[in-house]
Amino acid sequence: MWARLARFENEPQNIDGAIERIRRLAASDEFPPELAGARVLMLVDRRSGSMLGLTLFESEEAMARGDAAMNAGPGNAGRRSAVEFYEVAIEVTL
Secondary structure, three states, X not given: OEEEEXXXXXXXXHHHHHHHHHXXXXXXXXXXXXXOOOEEEEEEEOOOOEEEEXXXXXXXXXXXXXXXXXXXXXXXXXXXXXXXXXXXXXXXXX
C-alpha cells in the first residue's frame, strides 16, 4: 500500500467551508476516475487552519495516477504547501 500526504494551509475560519466542499465533491461522484479505490482521510487542526489530506492507494502506480489527477484539480482543501509520498510498511487494526 502507498500513501500520498498533502499539507494545506487555511485560515481557521475557513476550515468548515473546506470540509464541506470536499464532502460535497465526494457525494457527487465527481472525483477523477484515477482515484477509484483510493481511501481518503482529512485531518484538520481548527486552531491553526492546517489540514492534512492522506490518500491511500493499493500500488505505487495507482498513487502516481492519483497524484497527477489531484494536481490537475481545483484544490478544494485550501492552499497546498507540500506533498509527500510514502510506502505503508505497517497497517494494523487493533
